[in-house]
């Protein structure tokens with residue numbers, strides 16, 4: 309009997325140390341770490357637009373959904389007779405200027421959901437720096453409208469934050485503020501916004517697969533891979549939605565947060 313017990317203890321210890329090892333060793337996705345944008349007080353509208361175009365086509369991940377036709381509204385071309393986004397942004401909500409509407413679209417996408425579309429757009433102000441957000445707004449305004457974003461829209465960095473032009477934090481360390489550094493899986497899920505698309509234990513949206521029993525379909529390794537690199541595999545029956553899951557989680561969370569989330573989901577059998 310004691311032999312069996314010893315074996316179990318051994319296995320448990322082995323598994324635990326393995327996970328600790330993985331948690332410390334796990335490589336973070338480095339490719340999508342946002343570049344710090346240096347937009348000084350004298351930035352011109354042209355510079356903002358050029359920077360915003362890069363964000364739109366690159367790190368912002370906007371083209372995953374926008375520009376493919378049915379998944380999200382066209383932004384750079386006409387949308388159902390209302391013109392490109394710079395032309396229609398000021399008419400979406402009464403009392404909101406184009407600039408206010410575009411900021412809201414990125415900061416609180418469900419405040420106004422364009423009729424005919426699902427509310428799947430992630431909160432972009434969580435994933436992009438204020439500089440990147442305002443540059444992308446300038447770029448969108450330039451599509452058929454007037455660029456009125458200026459340096460004064462970009463909030464000054466809080467004391468202790470990166471000064472504009474400074475190099476970004478070491479890749480993969482994750483912003484220290486993400487989920488306030490918590491390793492509570494529920495806080496991580498909340499901060500990452502997984503439930504904007506997924507259901508889990510009866511909460512959340514039904515756009516993406518219900519994660520309540522994800523542990524019976526995928527092991528920890530597979531879940532970890534999916535979070536770090538969503539393109540690595542596609543859930544069965546959801547092929548049409550491939551590419552929607554944000555690719556930025558790997559650089560948002562630190563290694564222990566990622567591991568806490570992975571183990572929590574893997575235990576959902």
Ligand code: HEC
Nearest residue numbers: 368369370373379380381413417420421422425428429552
């Ligand atoms: C996961 C898919 C997805 C991604 C990624 C995404 N969007 Fe969207 N976006 C949508 C959908 C769907 C809508 C329409 C529903 C709504 O209003 O929420 C939308 C709406 C918008 C609107 C309002 C359009 C209008 O006609 O009023 C703007 C502006 C916008 N997105 C900008 C962006 C920008 C900029 C990015 C990248 C930084 C981005 N989106 C990334 C899916 C996405």
Ligand code: HEC
Nearest residue numbers: 500501502505516517534541542543546549550551552553
């Ligand atoms: C913008 C919507 C969106 C967000 C936010 C999102 N996902 Fe997903 N996720 C999807 C979609 C759509 C799929 C199915 C298509 C695919 O596999 O790429 C998916 C698939 C998955 C799968 C595979 C499910 C299966 O049944 O095999 C896992 C695991 C997963 N997501 C975890 C997460 C976690 C954890 C988070 C938060 C850190 C998250 N997702 C955030 C849209 C999203």
